[in-house]
Amino acid sequence: MSLKFAQERMAKQTRLSAAEKQDLKLVQDVLRGTVQLDVAKYTTGRSPPGATDCWLLAYGQVKDAIVATDDLGMHTLAADFGLKVWHGFELLAKLKSAKVVDNDLIRDIYDALERNGDMTETWRKAKYSEFARIFGV
Numbered sequence: 001m002s003l004k005f006a007q008e009r010m011a012k013q014t015r016l017s018a019a020e021k022q023d024l025k026l027v028q029d030v031l032r033g034t035v036q037l038d039v040a041k042y043t044t045g046r047s048p049p050g051a052t053d054c055w056l057l058a059y060g061q062v063k064d065a066i067v068a069t070d071d072l073g074m075h076t077l078a079a080d081f082g083l084k085v086w087h088g089f090e091l092l093a094k095l096k097s098a099k100v101v102d103n104d105l106i107r108d109i110y111d112a113l114e115r116n117g118d119m120t121e122t123w124r125k126a127k128y129s130e131f132a133r134i135f136g137v
Contacts, residue, residue, distance in 0.1 A: 014063065016062075020063070023062050024055070024059060024062045027061050027062060028054045028057075028058040031054040031057055031058060031077060032049075032051060032054045034077065034080065035049050035054065035073075035077060042076055044071075044072035044073050044076070045072075046071070046073065047073075048073050049071065049073050049074050053069075053071065053073075053074050053077075056069070056074075057074060057078055057085070060084060061081070061083055066084040066085065066086055067083070068085070068086045068091040069085060069087075070087055070088050070122060087122045089122060089126035089131075090126075090130075092106060093130050093131070103134045106134055107134065107135070110123070110131075
C-alpha cells in the first residue's frame with residue numbers, strides 16, 4: 001500500500017472513546033448472540049451475519065450512523081433491533097439527490113453489477129422503481 005493511500009485511510013478513521021469501545025463490544029455480543037440463537041432466521045441464501053457484520057451494526061448503533069449493506073441477513077437483524085440500515089441502492093439514491101453522482105455514473109454502476117453477476121434482487125427492483133427515469137422504464 002502506498003504511503004499516500006495509507007495516510008488518506010488513516011485520516012478518515014473515527015476515534016472511539018473507551019466507553020464507546022465498551023458499548024460497541026456489548027452491542028456486538030448481543031447481536032452475535034441473537035444470530036447464533038436462530039441462525040436460519042438470518043440466513044438468506046448466504047451465510048448469516050458474522051462477527052464483522054455485527055461489529056458494523058454495533059458501530060452504527062453506538063455512533064448513530066447508517067450502515068449501507070445489501071446483506072439481507074444484516075437487514076433482518078438490524079430490523080429486529082431498530083437499527084438504521086440502507087441497501088446500497090438507497091445510498092446511491094441519496095448521493096444522486098445530493099448531486100454527488102450523476103445519471104451516467106448510476107448507469108455505469110448498474111452495468112458493472114450486471115457484467116460481474118453481482119446484481120441483487122433489491123438492486124434489480126430499484127432499477128425499475130427508484131431509478132426508473134434514468135433507465136427509461
